[in-house]
Amino acid sequence: MIETADQIFVLLLHWLVSFLPASWQPVASAVLCAAVIVCLFPALFALTVWLERKGLGRMQNRLGPNRVGPFGLLQPIADGIKSLTKEDIVPFSADAAVHFLAPIVLVVTVFMGFAVLPMGRNMVLVDLDAGLLFYFAMGASTELAVFMAGWSSRNKYSLLGAMRAVAQMISYEVVLLLSSVVVVMITGSLSLTRIVEAQSHYSWGLPHWYIFTPWGLAGFVMYAIAATAETNRSPFDLPEGESELVAGYHTEYSGFKFALFFLGEYVAMFSISGLGTTLFLGGWSAPFSFLTWVPSWIWFFSKLMLSIFVFIWLRGTLPRLRQDQLMNFAWKFVLPMCLLNLLVTGLWRFLGDGWLRWVICSAILLLAYAGIALGEQRRKHIGPRSYRYAE
Amino acid sequence: MSLVFYLLAALTVAGGLAAMLLKNTVHCALALTVAFAGLALLYLDLDAQFAGFAQLLVYVGAVAILVVFAILLTKGSETPKDGVFSHTWLAGLAVAAAVFAVLAWSILQSVSRLPQAAKAPTVTVQQIGVALISRYVLPLEIVAVLLTVALIGAVIVAMHEKEGGAQ
Amino acid sequence: MTPLAGYLLVAALLFSIGLAGALTRRNAILVLIGIELMLNAANLNLIAFWRYGPHPEALTGMMFAIFSIAVAAAEAAVGLGLVISIHRHAHTTDLNLMNRMKG
Numbered sequence: 001m002i003e004t005a006d007q008i009f010v011l012l013l014h015w016l017v018s019f020l021p022a023s024w025q026p027v028a029s030a031v032l033c034a035a036v037i038v039c040l041f042p043a044l045f046a047l048t049v050w051l052e053r054k055g056l057g058r059m060q061n062r063l064g065p066n067r068v069g070p071f072g073l074l075q076p077i078a079d080g081i082k083s084l085t086k087e088d089i090v091p092f093s094a095d096a097a098v099h100f101l102a103p104i105v106l107v108v109t110v111f112m113g114f115a116v117l118p119m120g121r122n123m124v125l126v127d128l129d130a131g132l133l134f135y136f137a138m139g140a141s142t143e144l145a146v147f148m149a150g151w152s153s154r155n156k157y158s159l160l161g162a163m164r165a166v167a168q169m170i171s172y173e174v175v176l177l178l179s180s181v182v183v184v185m186i187t188g189s190l191s192l193t194r195i196v197e198a199q200s201h202y203s204w205g206l207p208h209w210y211i212f213t214p215w216g217l218a219g220f221v222m223y224a225i226a227a228t229a230e231t232n233r234s235p236f237d238l239p240e241g242e243s244e245l246v247a248g249y250h251t252e253y254s255g256f257k258f259a260l261f262f263l264g265e266y267v268a269m270f271s272i273s274g275l276g277t278t279l280f281l282g283g284w285s286a287p288f289s290f291l292t293w294v295p296s297w298i299w300f301f302s303k304l305m306l307s308i309f310v311f312i313w314l315r316g317t318l319p320r321l322r323q324d325q326l327m328n329f330a331w332k333f334v335l336p337m338c339l340l341n342l343l344v345t346g347l348w349r350f351l352g353d354g355w356l357r358w359v360i361c362s363a364i365l366l367l368a369y370a371g372i373a374l375g376e377q378r379r380k381h382i383g384p385r386s387y388r389y390a391e
Numbered sequence: 392m393s394l395v396f397y398l399l400a401a402l403t404v405a406g407g408l409a410a411m412l413l414k415n416t417v418h419c420a421l422a423l424t425v426a427f428a429g430l431a432l433l434y435l436d437l438d439a440q441f442a443g444f445a446q447l448l449v450y451v452g453a454v455a456i457l458v459v460f461a462i463l464l465t466k467g468s469e470t471p472k473d474g475v476f477s478h479t480w481l482a483g484l485a486v487a488a489a490v491f492a493v494l495a496w497s498i499l500q501s502v503s504r505l506p507q508a509a510k511a512p513t514v515t516v517q518q519i520g521v522a523l524i525s526r527y528v529l530p531l532e533i534v535a536v537l538l539t540v541a542l543i544g545a546v547i548v549a550m551h552e553k554e555g556g557a558q
Numbered sequence: 559m560t561p562l563a564g565y566l567l568v569a570a571l572l573f574s575i576g577l578a579g580a581l582t583r584r585n586a587i588l589v590l591i592g593i594e595l596m597l598n599a600a601n602l603n604l605i606a607f608w609r610y611g612p613h614p615e616a617l618t619g620m621m622f623a624i625f626s627i628a629v630a631a632a633e634a635a636v637g638l639g640l641v642i643s644i645h646r647h648a649h650t651t652d653l654n655l656m657n658r659m660k661g
Contacts, residue, residue: 095418098418098421129440129515130441133441133445133448133516134444137444137452140451140452140453141428141447141452143452144424144451144452144456147456147459151417151459163463166456166460170453173452188517189516190516396565400564404568404571404572404575407572407575407576410579411578411579411582411583411588411591411592416585416587416588419588420591423591423595426598430598430602433565434602437606437608437609438609439605439608439609439623441620441624442601442605442623442624442627445624446601446627449627449628450594450631454630454631457635458587458590458591458594458638460638461638461641461642462587464642465587466645475584475588476583476584477583477653480581483582484582486578486581487575487577488578490573490577491571491573494570494573494574495567495570498563498570499563499567502563505562505563505610511609512609512614512615514615519617527621530625534628537628537632538628541632542632544636545635545638545639546639548636548640548642549638549642549643
């Protein structure tokens with residue numbers, strides 16, 4: 001019974017595909033899985049748009065949309081109808097071919113990343129041996145779509161936004177890759193299913209998730225920072241900040257193409273949260289050993305939505321970083337910490353099992369972080385924060 | 392010779408041709424990216440998954456962006472008024488055609504002596520990793536030093552010089 | 559025509575297209591693009607011979623291609639840095655105009 005609930009989608013797939021002749025079955029099963037992914041994540045995107053507007057509203061002490069449907073739940077549908085029926089304006093001097101292709105390239109490369117994410121036990125579209133490498137290859141291709149959008153609009157603000165976005169994405173791509181390499185070092189495989197399986201063991205009821213190790217926690221924090229920067233989310237949203245650059249690289253897009261960019265950004269958030277969940281939070285494994293009866297896909301999507309909620313929370317809380325602050329942060333602070341994390345992970349493996357490696361690895365990471373942070377603060381003469389309230 | 396191979400080969404060659412023939416430099420760079428992607432898919436068709444994904448990651452994700460940045464930094468997106476080909480274009484074309492003729496002749500002559508279709512090798516990433524550390528460790532270390540030197544060198548070469556000379 | 563011959567012909571074609579571009583275009587960056595095409599064509603040759611060669615389990619061809627990708631990326635970075643530096647000095651990237659050593 002528990003087994004059936006866990007594998008219900010896999011069994012459903014096998015049953016649906018069994019109606020076809022045997023030579024067509026692999027292709028049909030792949031096409032069906034891809035269709036499900038392409039339908040499910042935009043639906044989740046609609047939910048997330050509502051969640052973001054309500055959540056941000058509440059954090060900013062206002063209500064958020066509440067007119068369209070109960071609690072504003074039909075607001076995404078209203079937004080969708082608006083985007084689809086708006087006039088599609090292409091500037092006269094814009095490069096028509098590249099302008100048209102940019103959102104398509106973005107959406108295609110963003111959706112390709114889902115092919116290797118394990119969304120439940122046995123629920124991976126393609127179980128690649130080099131799955132993580134494939135994911136990062138697709139992520140690297142999205143930068144080109146951003147550049148294409150900004151350049152083809154022949155608009156100075158668009159080009160500026162695109163250049164900033166590409167510079168930011170390239171810097172944090174390095175951080176993303178290095179913070180994921182520690183997971184590969186300990187697991188010994190680039191395959192995402194093996195990484196999740198390595199984390200789904202329990203000792204004394206607690207799981208072996210990599211976030212519960214010193215190097216895993218450091219890696220997860222750096223991965224989260226890099227993920228926020230890769231998807232151009234606040235506090236790294238200078239490329240698309242409304243008060244800075246009109247709308248950055250998607251200024252000259254309206255109607256359905258803008259909806260595609262919007263969709264691409266949120267689906268990229270899902271994709272990168274899914275990867276973070278797989279690498280550090282144990283993917284589809286349950287948090288405690290007495291909870292393994294809950295289906296695996298429920299755990300994966302819960303962790304995914306939790307990460308999305310943290311993204312929204314960050315957006316409502318932190319101010320925007322300036323471009324040079326952002327790049328300094330990446331190259332001068334996060335990257336050295338990533339390299340140190342690599343060293344610490346090697347030390348973890350080398351020291352063997354026991355309490356000693358916990359103490360040594362945590363000590364090295366904490367001392368390095370405190371040292372660098374205090375050093376930077378002393379140079380900037382930052383004092384304690386003072387508040388001024390409106391009277 | 393499967394349909395997939397013909398399609399990918401056509402895509403790659405079209406991308407290469409467009410990269411060398413178009414007037415707008417940024418369009419050339421984007422066509423080059425299409426050629427890189429086509430080549431990555433050809434590697435996947437040849438069961439070299441690691442090489443294919445590495446090609447996508449390095450070339451499409453980094454070299455293409457580098458080329459595009461260089462074009463924008465050197466104002467290369469403005470087309471020159473007297474044509475995009477140099478005045479010795481006929482000689483260059485003749486040389487390239489001669490090179491292709493020699494290569495194609497040698498390939499077609501030796502078709503019968505070339506190895507026939509073999510069973511696809513199963514290469515795991517672990518095998519590649521072990522090979523990199525055991526048999527190819529010297530090239531690995533040399534490439535690491537080379538990349539570091541190239542990084543530092545490119546930054547120094549392209550950096551703005553300080554006003555009034557180096558201090 | 560065996561599959562291997564097909565891949566080799568595609569590689570030869572790409573190589574000669576890259577060579578033609580590197581020899582005929584005026585913009586320095588397009589010459590570098592031509593060089594990148596030539597390097598990629600050589601990589602395709604390497605992988606094709608690895609796949610259809612006698613000992614694919616020795617991984618030699620694939621390793622060679624991977625190192626070639628890394629080195630070509632480094633070379634592209636340095637080459638483009640040089641082009642940017644020359645542009646800053648001569649205010650042009652037109653190779654027809656850069657025919658004197660004075661500067």
